[in-house]
Amino acid sequence: METAFTDKDTYQDFFDPEEYLNTYYTPKSGILVLDGFLDFALKKLHEYFTTRGVKGKTLIDIGHGPTIYQDLSACEAFDEIIGADYTDRNREYYERSLRNEPGTFDWTNVIQKVCDMEGKGTSVEEKRQKLKNTVKKTLKCDVLKSNPLEPLVMPKADCLLTVGCLGFACSDLDTYRNVLKNLSSLLKVGGHVIIGELLNCSPYLSGDKMFFSLVLTEEFLRSAITETGFEIVDLEVSDRKYDMNQFCKYDSTLLVLARKVRDV
Numbered sequence: 001m002e003t004a005f006t007d008k009d010t011y012q013d014f015f016d017p018e019e020y021l022n023t024y025y026t027p028k029s030g031i032l033v034l035d036g037f038l039d040f041a042l043k044k045l046h047e048y049f050t051t052r053g054v055k056g057k058t059l060i061d062i063g064h065g066p067t068i069y070q071d072l073s074a075c076e077a078f079d080e081i082i083g084a085d086y087t088d089r090n091r092e093y094y095e096r097s098l099r100n101e102p103g104t105f106d107w108t109n110v111i112q113k114v115c116d117m118e119g120k121g122t123s124v125e126e127k128r129q130k131l132k133n134t135v136k137k138t139l140k141c142d143v144l145k146s147n148p149l150e151p152l153v154m155p156k157a158d159c160l161l162t163v164g165c166l167g168f169a170c171s172d173l174d175t176y177r178n179v180l181k182n183l184s185s186l187l188k189v190g191g192h193v194i195i196g197e198l199l200n201c202s203p204y205l206s207g208d209k210m211f212f213s214l215v216l217t218e219e220f221l222r223s224a225i226t227e228t229g230f231e232i233v234d235l236e237v238s239d240r241k242y243d244m245n246q247f248c249k250y251d252s253t254l255l256v257l258a259r260k261v262r263d264v
């Protein structure tokens with residue numbers, strides 16, 4: 001089925017944080033839980049922020065949406081995390097989740113998994129506090145702008161993390177390449193970018209609305225990342241374990257860690 005590109009203003013008006021979380025992340029029935037994506041992402045992020053040694057002062061989480069799982073390992077390795085997303089509702093929901101406000105999505109079992117991987121005996125409550133204290137602010141961000149945090153001009157960050165955002169924010173592959181350049185402007189030379197994507201993904205359903213997805217392949221991502229001034233440190237693809245869902249088809253997921261080697 002053809003789905004027209006979902007522009008950022010459609011995200012602003014129609015992307016509902018609760019509907020998205022219920023469809024994709026509910027324990028035992030969420031699509032991204034059943035198909036193995038969530039466990040794969042948690043494992044790779046743990047690896048990057050521990051054995052791979054990615055650490056520093058500032059990490060910006062680009063397009064976090066309403067989820068916090070992607071920051072659970074990062075908050076041990078960075079002094080501060082800055083959240084950045086286009087929509088008001090996603091930024092608000094993310095902040096409310098950090099405060100674990102009543103009625104927000106329950107991440108307890110995911111937080112426990114990360115604490116278990118870290119093996120330091122940290123409790124779920126301690127981890128929640130650590131993440132809340134590490135995320136210093138959330139900012140409006142548009143990855144399509146040459147300075148995605150415009151009008152702010154921020155000191156360059158040590159790391160950018162973007163999971164499940166760019167393939168939905170870009171209408172075509174040339175735009176994706178340009179967005180990598182836009183993001184690079186926020187990052188120090190020598191800093192790291194971590195990108196998570198669904199490969200060969202069809203449009204996805206959230207609530208009663210279909211959202212566009214750019215079809216990405218491992219080959220395209222390898223070339224786009226290296227052409228835009230990064231050197232790939234690690235790239236892993238995980239085949240999808242569950243393929244019954246008709247609304248969001250994709251065949252695998254990819255996590256990549258790359259180092260910025262030059263300005264572009």
Ligand SMILES: C[S@@+](CC[C@H](N)C(=O)[O-])C[C@H]1O[C@@H](n2cnc3c(N)ncnc32)[C@H](O)[C@@H]1O
Nearest residue numbers: 008063064065086087141142143163164165169
């Ligand atoms: C699928 S959702 C978030 C996914 C979430 N990070 C996860 O791992 O499940 C995609 C996100 O991209 C954001 N987004 C879409 N277009 C954007 C743009 N031009 N700039 C920044 N964020 C954008 C949306 O607001 C939304 O939060």
